[in-house]
Amino acid sequence: GKGRIFDAAEATAVAYSRALDQGGPGLALRLRHALFNRLVYGKLRSALGGNITHGISGGAPLNVHLCHFFRGIGFLILEGYGLTESTAAATVNRPESLKIGTVGLPLPGVTVRIADDGEVLLRGDLVLSGYRNNETAGKEALDSDGFLRTGDLGSLDETGHLRITGRKKEILVTAGGKNVAPAPLEQRIGQHPLVGQAMLVGDQRPFIAALITLDPEAFATWLKTNGRPATATPSDLANDPTLVAEIQQAVDAANATVSHAEAIKKFVILPYDFTIAGGELTPSLKVKRNVVMERFADTVEAIYATPRVTT
Numbered sequence: 057g058k059g060r061i062f063d064a065a066e067a068t069a070v071a072y073s074r075a076l077d078q079g080g081p082g083l084a085l086r087l088r089h090a091l092f093n094r095l096v097y098g099k100l101r102s103a104l105g106g107n108i109t110h111g112i113s114g115g116a117p118l119n120v121h122l123c124h125f126f127r128g129i130g131f132l133i134l135e136g137y138g139l140t141e142s143t144a145a146a147t148v149n150r151p152e153s154l155k156i157g158t159v160g161l162p163l164p165g166v167t168v169r170i171a172d173d174g175e176v177l178l179r180g181d182l183v184l185s186g187y188r189n190n191e192t193a194g195k196e197a198l199d200s201d202g203f204l205r206t207g208d209l210g211s212l213d214e215t216g217h218l219r220i221t222g223r224k225k226e227i228l229v230t231a232g233g234k235n236v237a238p239a240p241l242e243q244r245i246g247q248h249p250l251v252g253q254a255m256l257v258g259d260q261r262p263f264i265a266a267l268i269t270l271d272p273e274a275f276a277t278w279l280k281t282n283g284r285p286a287t288a289t290p291s292d293l294a295n296d297p298t299l300v301a302e303i304q305q306a307v308d309a310a311n312a313t314v315s316h317a318e319a320i321k322k323f324v325i326l327p328y329d330f331t332i333a334g335g336e337l338t339p340s341l342k343v344k345r346n347v348v349m350e351r352f353a354d355t356v357e358a359i360y361a362t363p364r365v366t367t
Contacts, residue, residue, distance in 0.1 A: 061095065062096060068088045068128070072086075072089045072128045077155075077156070096129075101130055110151065111132070111134070112134050113136070118133065118135045119246065123135065127156070132151055135149055135156075135159050136148030137159035139206055141204055142166075146178050146182065147161060147166065155215070155217045158218060158219045160217060163182075165180045165181055166180040166182065167179045167180060171205075174221070175205060175207070175208065175224050176209065177206065183204045207224050209223065221239065222239035226238055226345065228257070229259060230264065230317075231260055234317045236256070236264055241313070242266075244310035244313060245266065249274050250274045250302060252269040252270055257349070262360065263322070265321060265323060266324075267324055267355065268324065268326065269329040270290045275290065278299070282299075299325070304323075322359055324359060330343060330348070336348055
């Protein structure tokens with residue numbers, strides 16, 4: 057019963073937050089929100105200490121669904137962006153100008169520009185003047201106007217909010233010449249409760265595919281809910297129709313945001329989740345793509361050795 061109440065409270069919090077960006081919540085949504093504020097949200101805020109109202113997120117992309125959830129319970133997470141070369145934050149959302157899904161507006165004295173190829177460029181007093189004992193690298197990092205080449209891809213909206221869409225060096229180029237930024241699709245798949253990590257493959261391949269891991273705790277709950285043996289592993293159930301159909305929903309949701317040429321045509325459920333200890337994740341929880349590609353090279357080859365599946 058508590059699980060169902062929390063699921064309803066979560067959905068209401070997300071809907072309430074989204075409505076704040078679309079003219080405000082209606083009466084029915086406000087009443088549901090008030091009810092769950094008493095039943096659930098107040099307890100969550102108490103677990104955070106009772107007085108906290110804002111938090112700042114950086115270092116890795118923040119899940120949009122999660123950000124809406126926290127705002128819906130009364131806790132604003134302000135996502136920012138920057139690099140070591142920009143002395144940490146260069147842009148950040150503010151409470152009065154929050155746009156979920158973006159990393160906010162430039163800090164005072166910072167100029168953001170988007171290059172012709174989509175790369176985010178930064179200029180300001182907080183940007184490095186060079187690298188110690190490496191003059192060549194310093195010249196490569198800055199363009200002729202003094203803008204820092206971040207290596208990230210992004211866009212600026214009509215209000216000047218910056219949205220990061222991926223890493224320039226991580227762009228996948230299919231055999232047909234289609235450029236695909238993996239990060240947005242990976243993040244969308246990762247919103248599914250069962251998914252631990254998602255990593256797209258397809259560079260110089262005929263289509264885009266995904267390597268997907270299962271969250272251990274969510275998987276244990278799924279086994280119990282669906283009457284599967286508690287000792288079953290992701291490898292045991294990698295072809296289980298019910299499990300595959302559920303992960304397919306996550307893939308379909310991601311595919312709905314891109315063109316058919318950019319869509320994920322096949323996916324594979326990997327035998328274990330990525331971890332820092334296992335070497336697949338950095339300390340900031342970014343996937344080490346080269347490590348994963350090396351460890352699952354045979355899996356990737358098998359994807360493209362079998363007939364293509366259109367989703």
